[in-house]
Amino acid sequence: MDAKTSTSHPVFYAGRFADGVPRKALPDDCLLLDDWAVLPGPLADAADGASVVIVWDLLSFPFEALVGEARDVPLVLALPAGRDAKFLSAVFGETVFGGLGFFDGIATPDTDTWQALRRRYGWAEGQRVAAGEDPGGLISDVLAGMAGGERWEKAAHRTRESALLPRFAAARGLEAGEVPMDVLQVGVGDGRWATGFDPATTRFSGVDEDERALARAAQNFPEGGFRKLGPELSIPHPDEGFDLTFCVDTLGDYPAEEKRALTSEMWRVTRPGGRLLFLEDFVGGDGSAPYVVSVNAFVDLLMGATAGQVVLEHVESLRYPGEDTVRGGVLALSRLGVPGRW
Incomplete structure (x- = not known):
């Protein structure tokens, strides 16, 4: 050697x-x-x-x-x-x-x-x-x-995976038999979280403001469906189209009113009984998220954006490799209501 x-x-x-x-x-x-x-x-x-x-x-x-x-x-x-x-x-x-x-x-x-x-x-x-x-x-x-920086990125990704993959599996559990699960990621970036789902049983879609990011996601996962966010952060999908709608390190880029608009849209496109999932920084960390809010403030914002039509099911904190501060957190919620269409 x-x-x-x-x-x-x-x-x-x-x-x-x-x-x-x-x-x-x-x-x-x-x-x-x-x-x-x-x-x-x-x-x-x-x-x-x-x-x-x-x-x-x-x-x-x-x-x-x-x-x-x-x-x-x-x-x-x-x-x-x-x-x-x-x-x-x-x-x-x-x-x-x-x-x-x-x-x-x-x-x-x-x-x-x-x-x-x-x-x-x-x-x-x-x-x-x-x-x-x-x-x-x-x-x-x-x-x-x-x-x-790939080594740290891989370590951070594994930390996020340990929290997200069980939530993905829980959302999959809502579907019986071989019915495909419809999944939407808001702020899809390069599409890396598509790897967390079985492509044989999942229809994966993503939206983003960045057209270059959407091009990378489409190149990485040609089977997925990737579209640009519309005016005022509107999601270009119909009501109640997804079993799981989630975002990862996305909402910290937006001030409170835009957070409210985006979370309201995420709720709109999620089916009653489906899941909403958020992994975000809730404590100031490396400065990459300029609009960090506390967990309590975000829950209040989320309840207002959804008129209280969600149930909080899971909360988990995250500490990234080499960091002393617990700055990340996961919130999983289910959407209440009666389906508007079958």
């Missing part, structure tokens, strides 16, 4: 093929690992401070050893050439592929294999890496696509 100390560096796990990887083909700060790194100690040391772990030899990589903070390192898996989606799913399945999230990547030159796996595991198109023909080319492609 070629060890190198760095506060932020790419890690390339070549496993059994490490002897065939020319060191000069790798970036100077890249840590090259052979199959001795299957031991917990070397892998933990390598993951400490890693910006990304690129796995060239999937069959020998110890995925089960990625625990604790090591789970926050973005992973890029180079799929073996000449293997189709059926074979790869049989070998790696939910244990490996099912654990990949929005900030992880998959490198393969085979479009058919990629599309079959993407649909099966709900990956975003943006997770595909243009596979290099050699280790150096693959690493260059990966690093070129990274904007920086």
Whole structure:
């Protein structure tokens, strides 16, 4: 194993093929690992401070050893050439592929294999890496696509997932049998939360003010429906069209009256018995949300925006990695009323 100390560096796990990887083909700060790194100690040391772990030899990589903070390192898996989606799913399945999230990547030159796996595991198109023909080319492609800060973003995303996925499942429980669930995200951004739903049983839609964000969401999830918010933050969907309407880190961008308008619209497009879900900063944090309100103030605003026609079902606080302040919070509510249409 070629060890190198760095506060932020790419890690390339070549496993059994490490002897065939020319060191000069790798970036100077890249840590090259052979199959001795299957031991917990070397892998933990390598993951400490890693910006990304690129796995060239999937069959020998110890995925089960990625625990604790090591789970926050973005992973890029180079799929073996000449293997189709059926074979790869049989070998790696939910244990490996099912654990990949929005900030992880998959490198393969085979479009058919990629599309079959993407649909099966709900990956975003943006997770595909243009596979290099050699280790150096693959690493260059990966690093070129990274904007920086992905490790913290992945950690924060996992924190949010731990709170949101049970709420998504609870909303799914409202639907019987194989009836598709209609979901709307307000402030959809790049569409990353579409990965939280089974595409086979969910019709995912999103709205946003930013047309560039909508284009990214549509590129990531071609099966989704993405539209621009209308005048005065109106949602361009009919009444009572969704089983779940939610937003993540969105309302802090709006002052009180616009918050009220948007939450009223979210209530309007949610079916009676459906869920409204909010994950927002309710304590001032990094300054990215200029219009933070307390939980109590937001609940009062929400009750006014919905004429009290909601029931609060779940409240949960969130602390993000490396932060001492509990600034995030989740509120889940169900909409009251009798359906206006069946």
